Amino acid sequence: MELKSEDVQEYLSYQGNPVREQFPSLNQMVYGKPLIYLDNAATTQKPWKVINAVQEYYTTINSNIHRGVHYLSQKATDAYELSRTTIATFINAKNSREVIFTKGTTEGINLVADCFSRYGITDKDSVIISSFEHHSNIVPWQMLCDKTGARLKVIPMNEDGELLMDDYKALLDDTVKIVAISYVSNTLGTINPIKEIIDLAHQIGSAVLVDAAQAVQHLAIDVKDLDCDFLVFSGHKMYGPTGIGILYGKEEWLEKLPPYQGGGDMIKTVSFVKTEYNELPFKFEAGTPHIEGAINLKVAIDFINEIGLEQIAAFEQGLMSYATTAVQEIPGVNIIGRAKAKTGSLSLSVTGAHPYDIGVLLDKMGIAVRTGHHCTQPIMDFYCIPGTVRASFALYNSTLDVDRFAEGLKRAVNMLV
Amino acid sequence: MTINEKQDELVEEFEFLSDWMDKYEHIIGEAKELPEMQEDLKQDKYIIKGCQSKVWLYPEYKDGKLYFKADSDAIISKGLVGLIVRVLSGYTPEEIQTADLYFIDKIGLKEHLSPTRSNGLLAMVKQIKLYALALSTANKVQQ
Structure with missing residues (x-):
């Protein structure tokens, strides 16, 4: 229908x-009762459109991307890159080079935290998160702190589950290198004043990562308007396939950061003496990605856009x-x-x-x-x-x-x- | 009464409860009947942690037989714990160690013992068997 x-x-x-x-x-x-599914923050069910598209992918264009000159590989590559463009438009990114396919939100955060840990963070620096982050937006930053000696600072909240913005302002000083914060809390449902959080961080020169895993299926997101430096989300929570997600990063940040994983597709030339990395977005997409998932995330987004x-x-x-x-x-x-x-x-x-x-x-x-x-x-x-x-x-x-x-x-x- | 006779008794008890809600009503009743575990026994060394609910298990060895006291912070877990204690408490370590706990499956509550359920029940059964194993090994050494 x-x-x-x-x-x-x-x-x-x-x-x-x-x-x-x-x-x-x-x-x-x-158990003999009609199913009432209210666990959508964990994962959403999939519409026929997505289900059919999965079958269509494997029955028509399945092949590896960016490598083959043959017909199917071209078809799959086109579909994969079309999906990237659709996602760029969906979140209003400047261009599709700013859209990286990941396994999901968790991988997106780990990618940024890992790359940051190798980007000049020292024991003089700090990272800010909030008191209601998902473990996936806590642990990667603790790992960064373990590696670099940086300090983890936590924005407290009130009984209602709202962040204490005055305390946040007090935490912002020139040691802060990145603020990693959820747009919407997966447990409390709180929508953070994300624009204000980003603006305040930018005033002291800190980058901001927005965990939009619980936001992207409920609220329209415009990364240009938010002016966030990074934004991550998962496909499976927005009616799309599982195992696929998005890392948006401002082009200038993604250019500056070192690559995450090494492998095929993320390189231009490889020799035993020196390897030259590929340009964006491929620099951050080592190995064969979840091609079907990436292509069919577009179908889920089309479905959302239609409504x-x-x-x-x-x-x-x-x-x-x-x-x-x-x-x-x-x-x-x-x-x-x-x-x-x-x-x-x-x-x-x-x-x-x-x-x-x-x-x-x-x-x-x-x-x-x-x-x-x-x-x-x-x-x-x-x-x-x-x-x-x-x-x-x-x-x-x-x-x-x-x-x-x-x-x-x-x-x-x-x-x- | 043997362990298996006790299990059969429980299976019979549940046989008449065809509706899930009746079954759970019965389990909750079992929990409410379980003798209170003294607060001072709820120590960390007796705790069996599940992801969602905690279970405390306190073993006592008297006159060659193993007795258990147990509790949980969740009432359904406590009811299930109560059923297991009812079946296994008061037997020799050898009897407990070799017991085949089939009643849970037969009354349709097998899912609660799945490793993914993370309510501490599976870990509790393992712990009971471990106590029994340790004591029966010690007994053999003494003999």
Whole structure:
């Protein structure tokens, strides 16, 4: 079923959600109950378009890229590079040389952290992250600090899960070389004032990496407007294939930094005396990449563009406030993360019940949520809880899903408390 | 009653609970019946860490038999722990070491013992067997 823009409002109405029909995996029973999928911050389901495109790739143009002069290799290379251009347009990059294919967000962050660690960082320098980063935006920087002796500084947050901007300003001094920060928190759903964070860092000459893994599927992103130096995200959280992601980097930064991994495709000439590296973006793409994933990420982005991120954002905002109201009415439920600006994830705890127990019971009711620390253990320490129950939304969810979730939650709480 | 007779008793108990929610209701009931573990026994050396829930396991060796006290911070884990303790507590190390825990599979809760479940249960069963192994080896040396 193709979406026409004039139909979108109707499709995305609260009376159920026909976009859902495009996602075959949602149409199944688990434990004899219809599946309610609310674990979208972990990964999203895939639309027919992407699923069909995967098959089409392997049945028509599968071959290695950038190497062969033969027909199929040309076809695959064209499709791969067309995807890069589409992604550049999607995030409004200056050109496609600024778009590097990676395995995902984690690899993007590791790439930048590793390259930075070999780019003149010393024990006089520091790196800033926030207190609600995913482990993938903590550990690579700790590794950089171990290697270089640089100091890791952490922006604190308040009880609502909002960053304390005055404390952030106080951390900014001339030792700061890079600020690595999530646009949207995967656990709390908080949307950071990312533009202000970037501007402040630039004022003291620090680079900024934005982890957009939980943002890119919910909010329109314009890297020129944000003026971030790096931005990373994953394909599988935005209806695309798993194992593919994007690192955006300003051309001048990507030119300056040393390469990440060595191998084929990232070189111009190799001899045992000296190797000359390839130009951007290939300098950072050693080895045969996830060609099919890269090509079909474009299909996922086309799918998002057909609906439009503004429409998606408005719809998901509606779902978030509907869900917040619904769960708040259940006795014992505490919402974890009450930032004014939120998207994607709704975390909660229940007084007297362990999140694991709630997750097990919801699962048996056919409701998929995530329980635990969500790879953000420092947040759990902050709130002194073992974990949260997290419902996270996508464009195919509806208020019916939320109703089922709220009913299930109520039933689980009654059984446990 | 042998370990297997106890397992069969449990299988029978669960046989009438066809709905998942009834099964879990029963497990939660089991947790609530499990004798409280004294707080001073909840030491780090008795903790078995899962990714999501913690399990404490305290072994006692009396008159040639191994007894266990257990607890968990999650009630479903605690109920499952209670079932395992009910089956294995009060037997000789040799009996425990060679026991085949088939009841979990038979009552449809096998998934809780999968290594990916990370609730500490699989590690707990391993730990029980390890205590039993250590004691039975020590017994053999003494003989």
